Amino acid sequence: MSPEDQLAVLTRGTAQVLSEKELLEKLKLGRPLRAKLGVDPTAPDLHLGHTVVLEKLRQFQELGHQAVLIIGDFTAQIGDPSGRSKTRPPLEREEILANAETYTAQAFKILDKGKTEVVFNGEWFNKMSFVDVIRLNSKVTMQQMLQREDFKNRIAKNQEVRLHEIQYPIVQGWDSVEVRADVEMGGTDQLFNILVGRDLQKEQGQPGQVVMTLPILEGLDGVQKMSKSLDNYVGVAEEPGEMYGKLMSISDALMGRYYTLLLGEAMDEGAHPMELKKSLAERVVSRYHDEATGAAARADWDTRFSKKDLSAADLPACDLGQERRVIASAALGYAAVGEKRSNGDIRRLVQQGSVQLDGEKLSDPKAELPADVSGKVLRLDKKRSVRLV
RNA sequence: GGGUAGGUACCGAAGCGGUCAAACGGGGCAGACUGUAAAUCUGCUGGCUCAGCCUUCAGAGGUUCGAAUCCUCUCCUGCCCA
Numbered sequence: 056m057s058p059e060d061q062l063a064v065l066t067r068g069t070a071q072v073l074s075e076k077e078l079l080e081k082l083k084l085g086r087p088l089r090a091k092l093g094v095d096p097t098a099p100d101l102h103l104g105h106t107v108v109l110e111k112l113r114q115f116q117e118l119g120h121q122a123v124l125i126i127g128d129f130t131a132q133i134g135d136p137s138g139r140s141k142t143r144p145p146l147e148r149e150e151i152l153a154n155a156e157t158y159t160a161q162a163f164k165i166l167d168k169g170k171t172e173v174v175f176n177g178e179w180f181n182k183m184s185f186v187d188v189i190r191l192n193s194k195v196t197m198q199q200m201l202q203r204e205d206f207k208n209r210i211a212k213n214q215e216v217r218l219h220e221i222q223y224p225i226v227q228g229w230d231s232v233e234v235r236a237d238v239e240m241g242g243t244d245q246l247f248n249i250l251v252g253r254d255l256q257k258e259q260g261q262p263g264q265v266v267m268t269l270p271i272l273e274g275l276d277g278v279q280k281m282s283k284s285l286d287n288y289v290g291v292a293e294e295p296g297e298m299y300g301k302l303m304s305i306s307d308a309l310m311g312r313y314y315t316l317l318l319g320e321a322m323d324e325g326a327h328p329m330e331l332k333k334s335l336a337e338r339v340v341s342r343y344h345d346e347a348t349g350a351a352a353r354a355d356w357d358t359r360f361s362k363k364d365l366s367a368a369d370l371p372a373c374d375l376g377q378e379r380r381v382i383a384s385a386a387l388g389y390a391a392v393g394e395k396r397s398n399g400d401i402r403r404l405v406q407q408g409s410v411q412l413d414g415e416k417l418s419d420p421k422a423e424l425p426a427d428v429s430g431k432v433l434r435l436d437k438k439r440s441v442r443l444v
Numbered sequence: 445g446g447g448u449a450g451g452u453a454c455c456g457a458a459g460c461g462g463u464c465a466a467a468c469g470g471g472g473c474a475g476a477c478u479g480u481a482a483a484u485c486u487g488c489u490g491g492c493u494c495a496g497c498c499u500u501c502a503g504a505g506g507u508u509c510g511a512a513u514c515c516u517c518u519c520c521u522g523c524c525c526a
Contacts (some may be wrong), residue, residue, distance in 0.1 A: 215521070276471095300480070307481050329479045360480055400473085403488055407474040416475095420494085436473080437480055 058082035061118050065267075068319060069111070070243045073250075073266040081237050081265060090115040091236035091264070093125040093176075093227055094162070096154035101161040102288035103339070104272040104281030107316050108240055109165040111269055115238070122171045123234050124162060126155045129180040130226055161291050164343060176230050194258050195225050195251065203247045228252035232259050240267040244280070272316050275301060277309040295340045299352040300438060302336035303360075310335060365414070365432045365440055373433065373441035379423040385410050388433050388441045409436045 056064075062079050066072050081088055092112050094105070101109075112122050131151045159173060183191075200206065200221045209216050224247055231239055231252030239249045246268050253263040271280045274287025281288045289301045305313065307328045313335055314322035322331060333353060341349030359368040373391035375384050385401045401410070408416040411434040412424060434440040 304480055307479095310481090327479085328481070332479080332481075356480090397491070399491065399494085400489085402494075404474065407487065409474050 056118060064114060064118065065111075068269065068315070070268045070270045071246070071266070072268075073253075077263075078238065078265045078267075088115070088120045088237040089123050089235060090120050091123045091125060091231060091234055091239040092241065093127055093130070093230055093239070094158060095127045095131050096151050096158045100283060100288075100290040100292060101158060102281055102283065102290045103317060104242075104274070104288060105162075106165060106291060107272050108242060108269050109162060110319070111240055111267070113166055116167050116170045122166060123236060124159070124166070124171050124173050125230050125234065126158065126173065126175045127227070127230075128152060128155055128175045129177040130223065130230075157292075164291055172234075174234060176226075176233070179229075179233050180226065191225060191229060192222075194255060199251075199254075200224070224248045224251040225255075228255040231264050232256050232261065235261060236264045237262075238265040238267055240269060242271045242280075243268045244271060270312075270316055273309060273312060275305055277306045289339070291343045295344050295348045295352040296355060298340050298343070299336045299356055302339055303332055303356065305332070307332075359440075365434065368432075368440070370432065370440050370442040372444050374444040375424070375428060379426070379428075381405055381410065381417050381422050381424065382420050384424055384433065385435055388435050389439070391441045392435070392439050394439070404436060410434065 058079055061082050062075065065078065066075060072078055090112060092108060112124075116122050128148075128151050131154075132148065155175070163171070201210075203224070206216050206221065227248045228251035230236075231249075232255050236252070236256075239252055241249055246266065249264070249266045249268070253266060257263045273279070274281035274285060275289070276285075276287045279285050279287060289298055293301075302313075310328065310331055311322045314320060314331075317339060318335070333356075336356075337349045337353045339349075340352045355369055358364045371391050373388050375387055378384055378387060382398055382401050382405060385405065386396065386398065389396045389401070396404075402420050404410050405420045406418060408418050410417050412428070413431045414434075417424075428443040431443050432440055433443055
């Protein structure tokens with residue numbers, strides 16, 4: 056593919072590219088470009104928000120370029136302040152390594168493993184002496200760091216900014232020098248960090264990397280960015296039903312965004328919003344599982360929620376044993392779906408009519424279930440139900 | 445280092461000796477309505493063997509019949525000055 060055509064593909068869907076002209080020049084070099092993406096293994100699950108940028112990296116691979124995936128095992132110990140209004144807690148080393156493992160496994164659902172160079176940035180940072188660190192710091196000015204919006208805002212609001220946080224962009228930037236990146240991509244919140252990398256490269260006599268940012272995907276709440284720590288995400292490794300259900304819960308206003316950023320296409324405004332949402336959910340599930348699973352998730356959802364027919368749905372089994380007290384039974388139900396709830400929580404759900412046996416509200420916490428419950432469906436809340444054994 | 449303002453539940457924020465498991469707002473959860481959307485109304489939102497009991501208001505002591513509220517020390521944060 057000609058450099059011009061490649062440029063058209065690569066810039067599609069991006070938030071900004073600094074600059075397209077430079078990217079074109081690099082493409083004309085005729086060698087595979089080194090396209091860098093840094094990920095922070097702060098939690099084990101990759102979610103749809105990450106896929107926006109991973110899909111872009113895959114495009115680079117498809118065009119014959121070299122993907123360089125940097126696992127920020129070192130940076131995760133600092134905590135990226137990007138987009139944060141608070142200091143992020145750093146992680147324990149073992150936790151980070153375990154997370155990194157799951158992370159890469161999931162990233163290869165999108166990336167071509169054979170064409171991806173995976174590096175841990177601890178490789179170089181763990182070897183640095185304190186003098187090296189000070190020297191690295193000398194390449195950047197305080198004023199540059201203070202230009203950054205997150206810091207500016209926090210300072211304006213009298214919130215703390217700790218010194219380790221201003222190291223983060225410098226450290227991430229140095230990664231670009233180490234891997235000699237030609238292009239670095241990231242969410243729009245990474246603009247500052249990526250620019251620091253570009254400056255550091257120039258400082259070291261390398262050509263500066265092209266900066267490519269991609270729009271940030273809003274989380275299920277439709278307001279804040281999708282993030283593990285805000286628990287508003289859909290993980291790429293999640294169960295089909297879970298994934299489908301989460302996608303169905305997004306607001307109509309959000310759907311258009313998901314269509315463009317996840318499916319890479321414009322949403323058909325004419326169709327019924329619910330149809331659009333079902334189709335979005337089905338396609339995303341299909342992508343991370345397979346077509347048949349996507350269709351099955353949709354069919355299951357239809358019986359469970361559209362037809363409200365829980366009896367036919369595929370539910371987790373739950374053996375109550377001799378237990379018949381309502382609260383204790385519901386607690387066993389939650390255990391069966393892998394959730395922990397306090398008795399107070401459950402009592403509340405019962406009193407408010409959320410807990411139901413075959414569609415009948417069990418609103419008295421002191422009542423007991425009938426002796427024979429086998430085959431009956433115990434509904435716990437909107438999303439969770441179990442089949443009693 | 446000096447001065448000063450603070451540290452209350454998931455977050456923000458009242459309370460400043462008893463009637464405080466702690467107002468109010470946000471968030472979250474549930475019910476009604478629905479398309480597991482939005483909007484709206486209602487309820488709940490520390491734990492438990494739940495009409496009662498237990499553990500909380502940065503931490504440790506103390507005063508008091510009684511402390512989130514008063515005193516002492518400690519830790520932490522903001523702001524101003526150096």
